[in-house]
C-alpha cells in the first residue's frame with residue numbers, strides 16, 4: 001500500500017523516547033509513549049494525566065485525536081477516559097493522555113510504554129446560523145436506540 005506523507009507537522013520531543021511513528025504503512029495512528037520518571041501504578045478506576053514530552057504544532061484545519069490502544073484495553077483494562085481526546089490546532093502545551101484503569105487490579109505504566117495512539121484528522125471549522133426550523137428527515141427525533149437492537 002503506497003503511502004504518501006504530504007502533511008508535515010512540527011513537533012518538539014522533550015522525552016527520552018523516540019518520536020511517534022506509524023507502526024505499519026496502513027496504520028491510522030502513531031503510538032504515544034509515556035514520558036515519566038517513575039512508573040505509575042493505576043489502581044482500579046483510578047485515572048491519571050500521563051505526559052508524553054511532546055509538543056505539537058498542528059496546522060489550522062487539523063486536530064489530533066488521542067485514542068485508546070485496543071490491546072491495552074483488552075489485556076489490562078486501560079483506556080483513555082476522554083476518548084477520543086481532542087488536541088486543538090492552536091494548543092501548544094504538552095500532549096498528555098488521560099488514562100483510566102477499568103480492570104479489577106492495579107496496572108503498571110512504565111516510561112516508554114505505548115499508552116495511546118494519535119490520529120491526525122482534518123476538521124471543518126463551521127459557522128452556526130441560528131434558524132427557527134430545521135429540515136425534516138425519516139429519522140426525525142428518533143435516536144438513542146429507537147431503531148432497535150437486531
Ligand SMILES: O=c1ccn([C@H]2C[C@H](O)[C@@H](COP(=O)(O)OP(=O)(O)OP(=O)(O)O)O2)c(=O)[nH]1
Nearest residue numbers: 066082084085086087088091094095096097098
Ligand atoms: O487527550 C487529550 C485531550 C486534550 N489535550 C490538550 C490539547 C487540547 O487542545 C487541550 C484542551 O482539550 P479539551 O478541549 O478536550 O479540554 P477542555 O476541558 O475543553 O479544556 P480547554 O478549556 O482548555 O479547551 O488539552 C491533551 O493533551 N490530551
Ligand SMILES: [Mg+2]
Nearest residue numbers: 086087088091
Ligand atoms: Mg476545550
